[in-house]
Amino acid sequence: MALSYAILAALINQPCSGYDLVKRFNKSVECYWSASHQQIYKALAKLEDDEHLLSEKIEQENRPNKKLYTVTDSGRRHLQQWIGQGEAIAPLKSDLLVKLSVGHTVPTETLLITLDTYYQQHKEKLKSYQFIAKQYAQRPDLSREEQFQYLSLRAGIRQQLAWIAWCEEAMGFLGQPVAVRESSSVS
Amino acid sequence: MALSYAILAALINQPCSGYDLVKRFNKSVECYWSASHQQIYKALAKLEDDEHLLSEKIEQENRPNKKLYTVTDSGRRHLQQWIGQGEAIAPLKSDLLVKLSVGHTVPTETLLITLDTYYQQHKEKLKSYQFIAKQYAQRPDLSREEQFQYLSLRAGIRQQLAWIAWCEEAMGFLGQPVAVRESSSVS
DNA sequence: TAACCCATGTAACCTGTTACATGATTAA
DNA sequence: TTAATCATGTAACAGGTTACATGGGTTA
Numbered sequence: 001m002a003l004s005y006a007i008l009a010a011l012i013n014q015p016c017s018g019y020d021l022v023k024r025f026n027k028s029v030e031c032y033w034s035a036s037h038q039q040i041y042k043a044l045a046k047l048e049d050d051e052h053l054l055s056e057k058i059e060q061e062n063r064p065n066k067k068l069y070t071v072t073d074s075g076r077r078h079l080q081q082w083i084g085q086g087e088a089i090a091p092l093k094s095d096l097l098v099k100l101s102v103g104h105t106v107p108t109e110t111l112l113i114t115l116d117t118y119y120q121q122h123k124e125k126l127k128s129y130q131f132i133a134k135q136y137a138q139r140p141d142l143s144r145e146e147q148f149q150y151l152s153l154r155a156g157i158r159q160q161l162a163w164i165a166w167c168e169e170a171m172g173f174l175g176q177p178v179a180v181r182e183s184s185s186v187s
Numbered sequence: 188m189a190l191s192y193a194i195l196a197a198l199i200n201q202p203c204s205g206y207d208l209v210k211r212f213n214k215s216v217e218c219y220w221s222a223s224h225q226q227i228y229k230a231l232a233k234l235e236d237d238e239h240l241l242s243e244k245i246e247q248e249n250r251p252n253k254k255l256y257t258v259t260d261s262g263r264r265h266l267q268q269w270i271g272q273g274e275a276i277a278p279l280k281s282d283l284l285v286k287l288s289v290g291h292t293v294p295t296e297t298l299l300i301t302l303d304t305y306y307q308q309h310k311e312k313l314k315s316y317q318f319i320a321k322q323y324a325q326r327p328d329l330s331r332e333e334q335f336q337y338l339s340l341r342a343g344i345r346q347q348l349a350w351i352a353w354c355e356e357a358m359g360f361l362g363q364p365v366a367v368r369e370s371s372s373v374s
Numbered sequence: 375t376a377a378c379c380c381a382t383g384t385a386a387c388c389t390g391t392t393a394c395a396t397g398a399t400t401a402a
Numbered sequence: 403t404t405a406a407t408c409a410t411g412t413a414a415c416a417g418g419t420t421a422c423a424t425g426g427g428t429t430a
Contacts, residue, residue: 002282003389009289019409032284039390041411062399064409076292083286084297086304089312093277095189097219097342099270102196103335105263110271117273125276148290151360155284155353162349166342173338190417206381226418228383249427251381 006033119167126160193220306354313347
């Protein structure tokens with residue numbers, strides 16, 4: 001359900017092919033939803049069937065043909081009415097928290113190793129978000145459209161910062177020096 | 188998959204029936220995973236079948252009988268090896284962010300109303316987390332088991348705080364006075 | 375007497391993941 | 403010549419949601 005809306009949202013900003021959508025969904029930010037190409041192609045077919053999307057066949061030389069998808073008026077209305085709906089927030093689901101909540105059943109060393117794999121990933125993600133954010137922040141002439149994208153991006157950054165801060169708290173609790181690897185080494 | 192582990196984690200702390208598990212999963216915190224009773228009963232049956240759980244039939248008067256589930260040695264090992272595994276962090280999926288990223292396509296007023304429904308829910312959730320956290324914080328004699336639960340809870344709190352701060356930022360961006368309803372009214 | 379709690383399930387459906395399939399072009 | 407990119411799909415399966423089912427006991 002939400003996937004269809006995420007697709008409409010992506011295509012309303014920039015029409016493209018299924019293949020390109022997959023990249024936009026899974027590479028970097030831009031999208032606050034994720035899906036496999038199988039899901040996306042299926043959802044695109046459904047949306048076209050429901051006349052929320054129009055596809056135009058683009059013939060190409062030296063590479064496969066592709067379909068360019070554009071949002072119809074009906075699709076736009078469909079998306080707009082969804083935006084107007086307040087929904088229940090998704091319940092927190094985190095395998096890391098499940099693991100930590102029974103941390104007393106495994107050796108501290110094991111926990112630290114596991115925790116660190118999550119920690120590194122959150123730091124990576126933060127870095128890639130901040131890289132994009134910097135490009136927005138440096139320009140004073142953002143369009144309203146871009147301002148909204150920037151705003152959403154800042155939520156992603158806040159999330160990652162929250163996770164990172166907590167990982168460091170957890171590492172501290174586990175009695176281990178934080179920041180051995182790279183961050184905040186003084187001097 | 189992760190659901191089975193979440194069940195093992197919950198039952199290792201405190202054996203109980205399927206019915207009670209449902210409550211522990213969905214009421215308040217304690218669990219960092221969620222599931223419907225249908226899912227839980229199914230997963231319990233599977234876990235018992237795989238000998239990670241043992242069930243004991245409890246006969247009751249004046250109410251239906253129930254099954255008390257306990258984690259077996261095999262179940263404990265199964266959980267422990269999972270805890271030792273680092274996994275890829277779940278990609279951020281947020282319908283609110285999808286909505287805001289195309290905020291320019293709807294009236295500001297609509298966005299504010301939608302945003303507020305999420306905002307209120309995050310504040311509610313935070314309040315309930317903090318209520319439980321206070322009980323942990325007031326006691327200096329926490330067991331190691333409880334310390335780990337408290338630690339996990341603090342992650343939930345950080346998440347909610349991050350969402351709340353961002354909602355306020357977004358409301359500010361939309362040019363609306365924040366905190367009309369209750370929070371941080373000075374004097 | 376209506377609604378809710380206790381307690382456990384089945385069935386149909388939708389969503390999401392993994393594996394499989396094709397076939398030309400281009401870069402290492 | 404191996405792997406990666408472009409481009410779009412099908413099929414089987416696992417995970418999750420919604421609806422349906424039962425039936426006594428308690429609370430308003």
